[in-house]
Amino acid sequence: MSSASFNYIRAAELTDALARGERAGAAYLAGGTDLLPLWKASLTAPQEVIDISHLPLATITRSGDALTIGATARLSDIAAHPEVKAHYPLVCDGILASASGQVRNVATMGGNLLQRTRCPYFRDAGLACNKRDPGSGCGTRHGENRHAVLFGGSPGCVATHPSDLAVALAALDARIVVSSASGERELALSELYPLPGETTAPDSSLRPGEMITVIRMLNAARFANHATYLKIRDRASFEFAVVSVAAALRIADGAIAEARLAAGGVAPLPWRLEKSEAALIGRAPTEHAFAEAGALAIEGARPLEGNAFKIPLLRNAVIRALQTAGGQS
């Protein structure tokens, strides 16, 4: 049997899946839109693949102020859900900016949050990458790094997180429920993504066998009238973000009461722009306020040789996203 072979298990129920998931070499399979390409490129070689796609984890419910999305809900189903469209348009925007229609039809919420970086050094088993192969070094830092991070990088890793949806969810302070054979825990989405170390760069803080089962947003519908997801890319569709911004505002009595800003394509995780958010509070949604938020967004950016253009791009994207979100009724 080939070393690329694996046992395929269609889990009968969640407890069965979680029990199997703890074993070494296990991998969960939902939509498979990332796992399969990784496996085909010899970047991952699971011994046991546990299919969870049919488990009853795909429900989308709105109850009071809370939106709950099951981890195996398909992206296209979430984006088409009437309650999501009406009250959480930012989630729909983030999804519809992702991938292609075909991919969205099979890709799931949980899988989207756990997709691995598109850094070409990670995606090529022959190149140095601490994320793929801890201790092997980082080819990107001094190589082709147009796509690399501005924030949150380390000497060991400058790879970005590729998800659009995660950026939108980060802006809405989403929380996730993580299950394992020993129980459940809940954490903020931002806690899912650790920053890289000197020689390691884990994708997530999930422990072996843990599975995202639920994504939850509390009271996020208050941003429904003033939210947008802006994605900048080299072609019009089917490309990961060069830079993206999720903006959500609550405007009351002509002033910004609350602001949420997260950026994609610039950090190892959805990068919340807290200084920009704070600067907007209490201000009228004017060009001046937006420009100030844009300028604050790029504070502390650490460019590499090939990605300094992302600094003005991020500033402009923040301003544009705020103009769009602030201009809505």
Place this chain on the structure above:
Amino acid sequence: MKNRTIARYEGTLKVTGQARYEGEMMPEGLLHAALVESPIACGELQSLDTSRAATLSGFATLVTHEDAASLKPSAATALIREKAIHFHGQPVALVAATTLSEAREAAKATQASIAARTALTQMGQALDQAYEPAMVGRFPASTRRGDSAKALSEAGLVVRRRYTTAVNNHHPMEPHAVVCWWEGNKVVVHTCTQAIFATRAIIAHAFEMPPVDIRVLSRYLGGGFGCKGQLWWPWMFWAMLASRKTNRPVRLELTRAQMFILVGRRQETAQDIALGFVDGRLTAIEHDVVAQTSTHAEFSDSTAVYTRFLYACPNVTTRHSLVRTNEPQPVPMRAPGTAPGTFALESAMDEAAELLGVDPLELRLDNFADRDQENGRPWSSNSLRECYRVGAERFGWAERRARSATKVGRWKIGFGMATTLYPAIRQACRARVALRADGSLLVQCGTQDMGSGTYTALGQIAADALGVPMDKITVELGDTELPDGPFSGGSQVTASIFPAVEAATAKLRAALASIATTDATSPLGGKPPEDLEFADGMIRSRSGNAGERLTDVLARAAADGLEAEGESPATDHQKLAATGMGYGAIFVEIGVDPELGEIRVRRVCGAFAAGHILNPLLAKSQYIGGLIGGIGMALHEQTATDAATGSILGKSFTDYLIPVHADMPAFDIAMIDEDDPHLPGGVKGIGMLGTAGIQAAIANAVYDAIGKRIRKLPIRIEDCL
């Protein structure tokens, strides 16, 4: 000759999956092959450890340079006969096994020990080591007419700029594949190639076999664009050696990642252009090109060649030089030379128009070359000015001043235009036509259809010549058992097959006319042959109400049908009375978001003059396909090499961007039919025309929109911020 739209001959076969591509052949006992790749970019293979691979299940054989030592030395066998490592990912062995996954597993388990040397992985590291090749294609590498240095020193305006273009890869949808087997001393090779007869000839040379013992088939191709040629041969040879070694059929198919490395690329260029003007007329052009080639082979595009032809100018100097790097070898890619070359020249013309304060279209008209000044010959035909006029009118170029830099939503609008050109040449060709007793017609020619419509064109030419309906036509091509046909490249196939098929059908018409007119029982008996026309499955008298079915004529005198062969020669460049060139004018409207750097092409109008158009539907598809490729080169495509390792980065369609449907602009294609008495049937090639010119048109439109002159391809977000 008729001009008519006929749907694709093989369209139904393709959409219903009945068209068998060569890689789909699955003979009994087939072994699958995989390549062992070098992890370093420069060095020498010391040894291969196969001890583990050989124990794996399904392992059949391993083929290396030692096996290839039996092949005759040539440029086509050098890479597989020698131990030198020239580039990252260079195969050092081929493994064959029972299944594809077993072959890949065994290839992974094969350890290559390589003595590494310092690699030169980027052209920019060694510009000082540039050297001049002997030729660029069929053209001299350097030319000089008049004295450009003197003219530049005396010019009223000099525009002197550097333009650069990136490495591109061809990426046909169908990856290269071979399925081959030996029958005693004979070999059958099913493979994706744009040149079956050249492939047979190189096999004959390498294996020292008579060509008659070799059969090469390439009946359907899922695209080629120039990469299904000589760089594929070494790996195909290894598969053939594996088949001979095991006495079993062997199949090798490249992975998409290998398509970035093994079968060619459009070379990167750095081009220095100087244009000198006096009173708005070009008095001097200098065009110097530095481009990349590999350390194991030499190739230079004809990048500056078209600068010798396009404009009237008494003083023109062009030079090509090459830098060797430990990167993959370049080959021609669609619109070779003319795509990067016109990007530089037509961008510089736009810059000159701006500085001269004239409309870019006017400047081009003012500098129109009414003859081939490089060779001192007239054009066989040249409707470039008509292209400019028709294209400008349909596009609305006159509104440029009013429309440019206006905003539509977030997009700043820009207009740009440029010229495209490509030589009209032909190869030698033979074709056979056989009219059967039932009135059906078989047309045979050993050329290939890359997916561009050769089946249809071949059938259509024969159908029109003999008045046989298309549904009674069978076309066979892509098999060396057929008469020798042209390779599929250089926009030459239609122009090459036309005179050969005409010659063959003329013989059949004469034979049929003779049967009919010399037979007193025929309604056409006694009619002069020149009075006859062939249409609707009949021979008819033009002058009178008389006619007879082809089947009736055949039934009386040729019950087994009639057959004829025709042939036509290649263009004899030494004896040309006139230079054949196809032209086009490309007009584009783009939108640039100046804050976010995004660029989208909104509208493209291409007005083309390329002789007589046989089938407007196929021609339009070709032009649009070419323009899309040009948009990719202008805005998306770029193959990057990791400087530290020499590895190509991002070897997938996720990373190597090509335009997707959402990037498609509205296309308006105008075809200006030319009557060209110098060319058989007036046919010029069209395949390359759409892929050149548009790059400069887009760059010129970006300038028009936001006032930034981008002198590099691809133009990306960071260039427009």
